[in-house]
Amino acid sequence: MKELEERILKDGKCLLGGILKVDNFINHQMDSALMFSCAAEFMRLFADLKIDKILTIEASGIAPAVFAGYLMRVPVVFAKKAVPKTMSTAFVTTVTSFTKKRDYTVFVSREYLNAGERILIIDDFLACGNAACGLADLCHQAGASVVALGFLVEKSFQGGRDLIARATPGARIESLASIASLDNGIIEFNARD
Ligand code: 5GP
Numbered sequence: 001m002k003e004l005e006e007r008i009l010k011d012g013k014c015l016l017g018g019i020l021k022v023d024n025f026i027n028h029q030m031d032s033a034l035m036f037s038c039a040a041e042f043m044r045l046f047a048d049l050k051i052d053k054i055l056t057i058e059a060s061g062i063a064p065a066v067f068a069g070y071l072m073r074v075p076v077v078f079a080k081k082a083v084p085k086t087m088s089t090a091f092v093t094t095v096t097s098f099t100k101k102r103d104y105t106v107f108v109s110r111e112y113l114n115a116g117e118r119i120l121i122i123d124d125f126l127a128c129g130n131a132a133c134g135l136a137d138l139c140h141q142a143g144a145s146v147v148a149l150g151f152l153v154e155k156s157f158q159g160g161r162d163l164i165a166r167a168t169p170g171a172r173i174e175s176l177a178s179i180a181s182l183d184n185g186i187i188e189f190n191a192r193d
Pocket of ligand 1: 018019020021022027060096097098099123124125126127128129130131132160
Protein backbone atom coordinates (compact mmCIF):
# COMPACT_ATOMS: atom_id res chain seq x y z
CA MET A 1 0.00 0.00 0.00
CA LYS A 2 1.72 3.09 -1.37
CA GLU A 3 0.41 5.52 1.27
CA LEU A 4 1.77 3.38 4.10
CA GLU A 5 5.13 2.80 2.41
CA GLU A 6 5.55 6.53 1.84
CA ARG A 7 4.78 7.26 5.48
CA ILE A 8 7.27 4.62 6.62
CA LEU A 9 9.96 6.20 4.44
CA LYS A 10 9.08 9.68 5.74
CA ASP A 11 8.76 8.94 9.47
CA GLY A 12 10.10 5.43 10.16
CA LYS A 13 13.44 5.07 11.95
CA CYS A 14 15.65 1.96 11.84
CA LEU A 15 16.78 0.86 15.29
CA LEU A 16 19.35 -1.77 16.20
CA GLY A 17 18.18 -5.39 16.05
CA GLY A 18 16.01 -5.08 12.95
CA ILE A 19 13.39 -2.91 14.64
CA LEU A 20 11.52 -0.20 12.78
CA LYS A 21 10.36 2.67 14.99
CA VAL A 22 6.99 4.01 13.86
CA ASP A 23 5.87 5.72 17.08
CA ASN A 24 4.94 8.83 15.16
CA PHE A 25 1.97 7.22 13.33
CA ILE A 26 1.32 3.67 14.66
CA ASN A 27 2.78 2.80 18.05
CA HIS A 28 2.41 5.92 20.18
CA GLN A 29 0.87 8.78 18.26
CA MET A 30 -1.61 7.25 15.80
CA ASP A 31 -2.53 8.67 12.41
CA SER A 32 -6.21 7.81 12.47
CA ALA A 33 -6.76 8.66 8.78
CA LEU A 34 -3.91 6.35 7.79
CA MET A 35 -5.19 3.59 10.12
CA PHE A 36 -8.62 3.96 8.49
CA SER A 37 -7.09 3.68 5.00
CA CYS A 38 -5.23 0.54 6.12
CA ALA A 39 -8.48 -0.96 7.40
CA ALA A 40 -10.20 -0.17 4.10
CA GLU A 41 -7.39 -1.97 2.31
CA PHE A 42 -7.84 -5.01 4.58
CA MET A 43 -11.53 -4.95 3.74
CA ARG A 44 -10.72 -4.92 0.00
CA LEU A 45 -8.15 -7.72 0.30
CA PHE A 46 -10.43 -9.99 2.33
CA ALA A 47 -13.74 -9.05 0.67
CA ASP A 48 -14.31 -12.56 -0.69
CA LEU A 49 -13.91 -14.27 2.70
CA LYS A 50 -16.65 -14.88 5.21
CA ILE A 51 -15.34 -13.39 8.47
CA ASP A 52 -17.23 -13.57 11.75
CA LYS A 53 -14.83 -11.73 14.04
CA ILE A 54 -11.50 -9.90 14.13
CA LEU A 55 -8.89 -10.79 16.74
CA THR A 56 -5.94 -8.55 17.58
CA ILE A 57 -3.58 -7.99 20.49
CA GLU A 58 -3.20 -4.90 22.66
CA ALA A 59 -2.09 -2.31 22.08
CA SER A 60 -1.15 -1.23 18.57
CA GLY A 61 -3.24 -3.75 16.63
CA ILE A 62 -6.41 -2.25 18.07
CA ALA A 63 -6.69 0.85 15.88
CA PRO A 64 -6.58 -0.85 12.46
CA ALA A 65 -8.63 -3.78 13.81
CA VAL A 66 -11.42 -1.54 15.10
CA PHE A 67 -11.65 0.40 11.85
CA ALA A 68 -11.68 -2.89 9.90
CA GLY A 69 -14.36 -4.28 12.22
CA TYR A 70 -16.45 -1.17 11.68
CA LEU A 71 -16.13 -1.44 7.90
CA MET A 72 -16.79 -5.19 7.85
CA ARG A 73 -19.56 -4.93 10.46
CA VAL A 74 -18.01 -7.61 12.69
CA PRO A 75 -16.98 -7.54 16.36
CA VAL A 76 -13.36 -6.97 17.33
CA VAL A 77 -11.73 -8.81 20.21
CA PHE A 78 -8.31 -7.89 21.53
CA ALA A 79 -6.17 -10.32 23.48
CA LYS A 80 -5.10 -8.85 26.81
CA LYS A 81 -1.66 -8.98 28.38
CA ALA A 82 -3.05 -8.99 31.95
CA VAL A 83 -6.17 -10.73 33.27
CA PRO A 84 -8.79 -8.28 34.44
CA LYS A 85 -10.71 -9.15 37.62
CA THR A 86 -13.89 -9.35 35.56
CA MET A 87 -12.56 -12.25 33.44
CA SER A 88 -13.62 -15.57 34.96
CA THR A 89 -12.30 -18.12 32.49
CA ALA A 90 -9.92 -17.49 29.65
CA PHE A 91 -8.00 -19.07 26.81
CA VAL A 92 -4.34 -18.51 27.61
CA THR A 93 -1.14 -18.68 25.59
CA THR A 94 2.47 -17.55 25.84
CA VAL A 95 4.14 -15.26 23.32
CA THR A 96 7.78 -14.28 22.99
CA SER A 97 8.04 -10.53 22.49
CA PHE A 98 10.15 -9.59 19.49
CA THR A 99 10.98 -6.12 20.73
CA LYS A 100 11.41 -6.90 24.47
CA LYS A 101 12.95 -10.41 24.05
CA ARG A 102 10.91 -11.91 26.88
CA ASP A 103 7.89 -14.19 27.20
CA TYR A 104 4.51 -12.83 28.21
CA THR A 105 1.10 -14.40 28.67
CA VAL A 106 -1.96 -13.31 26.71
CA PHE A 107 -5.60 -13.97 27.46
CA VAL A 108 -8.98 -13.92 25.77
CA SER A 109 -12.13 -14.55 27.76
CA ARG A 110 -13.93 -17.76 26.77
CA GLU A 111 -17.00 -15.57 26.22
CA TYR A 112 -15.52 -13.92 23.15
CA LEU A 113 -14.05 -16.74 21.04
CA ASN A 114 -16.40 -19.53 20.04
CA ALA A 115 -16.23 -22.85 18.25
CA GLY A 116 -16.90 -22.59 14.53
CA GLU A 117 -16.16 -18.86 14.23
CA ARG A 118 -14.13 -17.70 11.22
CA ILE A 119 -11.48 -15.31 12.49
CA LEU A 120 -9.39 -12.59 10.82
CA ILE A 121 -6.24 -11.81 12.83
CA ILE A 122 -4.91 -8.24 12.50
CA ASP A 123 -1.71 -6.85 13.98
CA ASP A 124 0.67 -3.96 13.41
CA PHE A 125 3.84 -5.97 12.65
CA LEU A 126 4.77 -9.43 11.40
CA ALA A 127 8.38 -10.13 12.41
CA CYS A 128 9.16 -13.71 13.57
CA GLY A 129 5.47 -14.59 13.80
CA ASN A 130 5.21 -15.33 17.53
CA ALA A 131 2.40 -12.88 18.33
CA ALA A 132 0.30 -14.08 15.39
CA CYS A 133 0.94 -17.74 16.29
CA GLY A 134 -0.16 -17.00 19.86
CA LEU A 135 -3.39 -15.43 18.59
CA ALA A 136 -3.94 -18.42 16.28
CA ASP A 137 -3.39 -20.74 19.26
CA LEU A 138 -6.14 -18.91 21.21
CA CYS A 139 -8.51 -19.39 18.23
CA HIS A 140 -7.65 -23.08 17.96
CA GLN A 141 -8.21 -23.59 21.71
CA ALA A 142 -11.71 -22.16 21.19
CA GLY A 143 -12.39 -24.39 18.18
CA ALA A 144 -12.48 -21.31 15.92
CA SER A 145 -10.66 -21.24 12.58
CA VAL A 146 -8.22 -18.60 11.36
CA VAL A 147 -9.23 -17.75 7.81
CA ALA A 148 -6.90 -14.79 7.25
CA LEU A 149 -4.19 -12.67 8.82
CA GLY A 150 -3.49 -9.02 7.97
CA PHE A 151 -0.48 -6.98 9.04
CA LEU A 152 0.30 -3.33 8.54
CA VAL A 153 4.03 -4.02 8.21
CA GLU A 154 5.80 -7.29 7.49
CA LYS A 155 9.57 -7.61 7.84
CA SER A 156 10.00 -10.52 5.43
CA PHE A 157 13.64 -11.04 6.39
CA GLN A 158 12.59 -12.21 9.89
CA GLY A 159 10.71 -15.26 8.60
CA GLY A 160 7.37 -14.93 10.42
CA ARG A 161 5.28 -15.73 7.34
CA ASP A 162 6.54 -19.35 7.18
CA LEU A 163 5.81 -19.90 10.88
CA ILE A 164 2.24 -18.64 10.66
CA ALA A 165 1.60 -20.43 7.35
CA ARG A 166 2.46 -23.68 9.16
CA ALA A 167 0.33 -22.74 12.20
CA THR A 168 -2.72 -21.67 10.14
CA PRO A 169 -2.84 -23.91 7.05
CA GLY A 170 -5.07 -22.52 4.31
CA ALA A 171 -5.35 -19.05 5.85
CA ARG A 172 -4.63 -16.05 3.63
CA ILE A 173 -1.76 -13.83 4.79
CA GLU A 174 -1.53 -10.20 3.63
CA SER A 175 0.70 -7.32 4.62
CA LEU A 176 0.21 -3.73 3.51
CA ALA A 177 3.93 -2.88 3.48
CA SER A 178 6.58 -5.55 3.15
CA ILE A 179 10.12 -4.68 4.18
CA ALA A 180 12.96 -6.68 2.63
CA SER A 181 15.78 -5.12 4.64
CA LEU A 182 16.64 -2.54 7.29
CA ASP A 183 20.38 -3.07 6.87
CA ASN A 184 22.62 -0.05 7.44
CA GLY A 185 19.62 2.01 8.48
CA ILE A 186 18.11 1.89 4.99
CA ILE A 187 14.47 0.82 4.56
CA GLU A 188 14.05 -1.39 1.48
CA PHE A 189 10.62 -2.66 0.47
CA ASN A 190 9.80 -5.85 -1.40
CA ALA A 191 8.27 -5.17 -4.82
CA ARG A 192 4.48 -4.82 -4.70
CA ASP A 193 2.26 -7.16 -6.80
P1 5GP B 1 6.58 -11.21 16.04
O1 5GP B 1 5.78 -11.83 17.15
O2 5GP B 1 6.00 -11.42 14.66
O3 5GP B 1 8.02 -11.59 16.11
O4 5GP B 1 6.55 -9.65 16.30
C1 5GP B 1 5.34 -8.97 16.18
C2 5GP B 1 5.06 -8.10 17.37
O5 5GP B 1 6.25 -7.47 17.83
C3 5GP B 1 4.11 -7.01 16.97
O6 5GP B 1 2.91 -7.18 17.71
C4 5GP B 1 4.80 -5.71 17.31
O7 5GP B 1 4.20 -5.13 18.45
C5 5GP B 1 6.21 -6.06 17.67
N1 5GP B 1 7.20 -5.73 16.62
C6 5GP B 1 7.93 -6.62 15.90
N2 5GP B 1 8.81 -6.00 15.12
C7 5GP B 1 8.61 -4.68 15.31
C8 5GP B 1 9.24 -3.52 14.76
O8 5GP B 1 10.15 -3.56 13.93
N3 5GP B 1 8.77 -2.32 15.20
C9 5GP B 1 7.76 -2.21 16.12
N4 5GP B 1 7.38 -0.99 16.46
N5 5GP B 1 7.16 -3.30 16.67
C10 5GP B 1 7.58 -4.52 16.27
